[in-house]
Amino acid sequence: MRIAMFAAGAAYVLLCACGGPQTSQANNSQANISNESRASNSASASTTSNGMAMLAAGPVSGQQALAVMHQRHEGMETIGKTAKALKRELDGSSPNMTAVRAGAAQIADLSRKASGWFPAGTGPDVGKTGAKPEIWQNPQDFASKLHNFQAAAATFNQAAMSGDVNLIKAKFGELGQACKACHDKYRSEMHH
């Protein structure tokens, strides 16, 4: 009786080891991410220095700071909504490629604008925001993560234009991991 139940327990563990579409996709994207960032480094080098420049630029204050924070919030919310719609398309059996291309272009466009969303003086001490103060304590690390996001958004946009569904899904997975890398470290849970 007991041995049989432990065997059943082992069968249970196997269920978790079986893996599904979501985990395998995440694994693939992690395997690909280093290659990808190497390939796109030279192409987006200027974006990096822009990002660094924006972070290093003189602090903003008053109405200007609030305007930037509002723009950042709206931009991030649009990126999130677009990504959710994209995930729904791409998880389906026959994604609407017109919608995928439009969404990918929109995220790529907003990702470039994100270089201007984090000047000093737009932290949680100024107003309600999910941006953690750590962003301005580690400007180099933050700028590099922002750059990774911009590169991933550009690569995903290129993939979307190619029309290759498997490539699009892989690049969308990488984009998600780029979002997550920054959010895990620099976004607080008070961002709603």
Added chain:
Amino acid sequence: MTQPVWDLPVRLVHWLLAALIAFSWWSVHNHHTDWHIWSGCAILTLLIFRLLWGFVGSSTARFSNFVRGPRTVAAYLRGKWAGLGHTPLGALSVLALLLAVAIQVGLGLIAQDEDGIYAGPLSRLVSSDASDSARDIHELWFNVILALIALHVGAIIFYRIRGNDLTRPMITGRAVLAQQAVPMRPAKWWVAVLCLAVSIGLVRWVIAGAPPFGS
């Protein structure tokens, strides 16, 4: 003299459920949303198994053996109840916990994160807005589960103070009991394996997004 009260499946479900609820909480607060979703799928497997075991398991595991009306609960509170397994009052706690966890898993299955990175396996069956609402309620509903856990642990401490250790029987499966109690009638081990196979099969179907049969 001790005698069996809880069979191994009941005890395994109990402790795995406790561990997985803790793990689900920890993983989602440490940015491991993928692990959180897998943990939820594991909890769903446990819930389906426990439901089946509640019909075909050992006597003390069966709902027919412990789900009772308010009159029996009142009689128990007056000290007029002698039986084996869940007390009439404890049974309410068991049902509340199972129901609350089932609702939580159901919400998680249709929820999506706010970044479009992770989503429950059934999220595409509802609209994006519904998935977002499900996530918000999923977050709030955890407080209901926490309250029930607090009540559960509080009751165990209360009985312990009165000299009745409920934790040990949930580990060893055996307890000292009133002599007039009817002994536990254990179910066959292969019935448990069958229940487990059915629950794993059902959960795999859910993980696949609940595709229609025959397609």
